[in-house]
Amino acid sequence: MSDLTPRQFAQRAADLGLADRRSVEQAVNELGVGDHTLDDMIQVMQRNGLVTTLQTEKILKGDRKGYFYGDYKVLYLIGAGTFARVYRAEKGGEVFAVKVLRKRFRDELRELEQFLREGRMGLRLRHPHIVDILEVVPDVHNPFLVMEFVEGQTLRELVRIRGKLPADLALRLMYEIASGLAYASSLGIAHRDLKLSNVLISSDGKAKLVDFGLAALTDRNNPEKMADCPNARAIDYAALERGTGVRKDDPRSDVYFAGNMLYHMLAGVPALTETRDRLQRLNVSRFQEIVPLHERVPDVPGIANQVVQRALEFNPDKRIQSAAALQAEVKKALQILESGATRSNSDNTISSTDSPDEDEIPTNEGEGYIIMLVESKAALQNAFRERLKARGYRVLVISDPNRALDRFSPDDDPPADCVVFGAAELGSLAVEAYNKFGSDEHTAEIPALLLVDRRQTSLIASARRSPTRKLLPLPLKVRELRIALTQLLSGVERRPLGTY
Numbered sequence: 001m002s003d004l005t006p007r008q009f010a011q012r013a014a015d016l017g018l019a020d021r022r023s024v025e026q027a028v029n030e031l032g033v034g035d036h037t038l039d040d041m042i043q044v045m046q047r048n049g050l051v052t053t054l055q056t057e058k059i060l061k062g063d064r065k066g067y068f069y070g071d072y073k074v075l076y077l078i079g080a081g082t083f084a085r086v087y088r089a090e091k092g093g094e095v096f097a098v099k100v101l102r103k104r105f106r107d108e109l110r111e112l113e114q115f116l117r118e119g120r121m122g123l124r125l126r127h128p129h130i131v132d133i134l135e136v137v138p139d140v141h142n143p144f145l146v147m148e149f150v151e152g153q154t155l156r157e158l159v160r161i162r163g164k165l166p167a168d169l170a171l172r173l174m175y176e177i178a179s180g181l182a183y184a185s186s187l188g189i190a191h192r193d194l195k196l197s198n199v200l201i202s203s204d205g206k207a208k209l210v211d212f213g214l215a216a217l218t219d220r221n222n223p224e225k226m227a228d229c230p231n232a233r234a235i236d237y238a239a240l241e242r243g244t245g246v247r248k249d250d251p252r253s254d255v256y257f258a259g260n261m262l263y264h265m266l267a268g269v270p271a272l273t274e275t276r277d278r279l280q281r282l283n284v285s286r287f288q289e290i291v292p293l294h295e296r297v298p299d300v301p302g303i304a305n306q307v308v309q310r311a312l313e314f315n316p317d318k319r320i321q322s323a324a325a326l327q328a329e330v331k332k333a334l335q336i337l338e339s340g341a342t343r344s345n346s347d348n349t350i351s352s353t354d355s356p357d358e359d360e361i362p363t364n365e366g367e368g369y370i371i372m373l374v375e376s377k378a379a380l381q382n383a384f385r386e387r388l389k390a391r392g393y394r395v396l397v398i399s400d401p402n403r404a405l406d407r408f409s410p411d412d413d414p415p416a417d418c419v420v421f422g423a424a425e426l427g428s429l430a431v432e433a434y435n436k437f438g439s440d441e442h443t444a445e446i447p448a449l450l451l452v453d454r455r456q457t458s459l460i461a462s463a464r465r466s467p468t469r470k471l472l473p474l475p476l477k478v479r480e481l482r483i484a485l486t487q488l489l490s491g492v493e494r495r496p497l498g499t500y
Helices: 007-014 021-031 036-049 053-061 110-120 155-164 168-186 223-228 231-246 251-267 302-311 323-338 377-387 403-404 428-441 457-462 480-489
Strands: 072-080 084-091 096-100 133-137 143-147 152-154 199-202 206-209 368-376 395-399 416-422 447-452 469-473
Touching: 007 053, 021 036, 021 152, 036 053, 036 403, 053 072, 072 096, 072 480, 096 231, 096 469, 110 133, 152 155, 152 168, 155 199, 155 251, 168 199, 168 251, 168 302, 168 323, 223 428, 231 251, 251 302, 251 323, 302 323, 368 377, 368 403, 377 395, 377 480, 403 416, 403 428, 428 447, 428 457, 469 480
Parallel strands: 368 395, 368 416, 416 447, 447 469
Antiparallel strands: 072 084, 084 096, 096 143, 133 143, 152 199, 199 206
């Protein structure tokens, strides 16, 4: 109704209860006598804080409703999702966030009951890293939740602006997220909708979780209904749990999607390929074909990479087992970063400083042997390759331990005569592969070497050694590596020239 006169617009604002009549009259008087346009009136009233942009648009459209939810006056739209809209609202001089169920779900009794039930569940959650739900209003025409208002931005907006986050910041935010998840889990409440847009970053930099389970409005036991569910993350959770053979609402599902969020913060892109196609979302291969984080971010600290890898384990038994365990692992990673104990390239490189004259002379001691290096750090890969090639070895480099194991088939000749697993960056993944390589029947007799930082005491303790399985500490001297390889390969027949 853009044909309103300036006074009619002002009167409409007063009639709707958006501003008291005295303030409206003051605005009209401020405008003064003479010819004035509707835009002139709007500018004065907005400048005086009597109406907001949203309220102005609704008045001009002739809307009679939607200015208040209960006693909460709507100021601005601050977020819109599949199921609800969130408004900045005011009551008694205080600011709140009001979450309103969309009309198409409001008309369905099951969805309405689910919305209110999840809201009441949120009333139980009082934690510094969870947005408080303060009131649940079960109005059948306009059901809404009242929440604390967090001044800031979503984590998705932060990552979009920054591109990717420094490891210490990403880990700190994940620690706060995991803290909220662990608290909720202690009350038997899972999130079920973990994504960057469901984390608010306050103006003082704190992470706060929103929307605990509010999107789970579907029967996850029914694939057809699941495919029709309008919420993408609900489909993702269901597909992961069905693909890994666990019950729905498995607490490790939240851990997996928290890992996806940490990956996204560190890499600037999510681990899971994003698609709007529901059938593709139900395809379990999405969870198995993730580009390793260190390939996207070569300089990612190894300790941060380890947390991501363990959280994103497809096998739920190998995954971090709970939000509390995730919180503990992230805390440990932060302590290592903050103490300066993270390993730089120079810390873990292969050095020849002890005897440069002897170690820098090329030899042919490695002729006829193929060494496979399982290592994710480019600097270590290059140093290892250069040192061993100078001594006649052929070197194969693979960054993923599981891919390395897959290269050894019981039906084929082994692709390498010795496998070197680097645990400085790959951590427990390298140790698990090293142990499996020694226990599998078709690889048990093939020599293997584990390179591990002296400070990785728990990994050292878990590594299983034998006459064909050795450990070497990092930093490593070339002479130590040469001696270890010579000992391990002493009983292995050299390959004829031209066959390797």
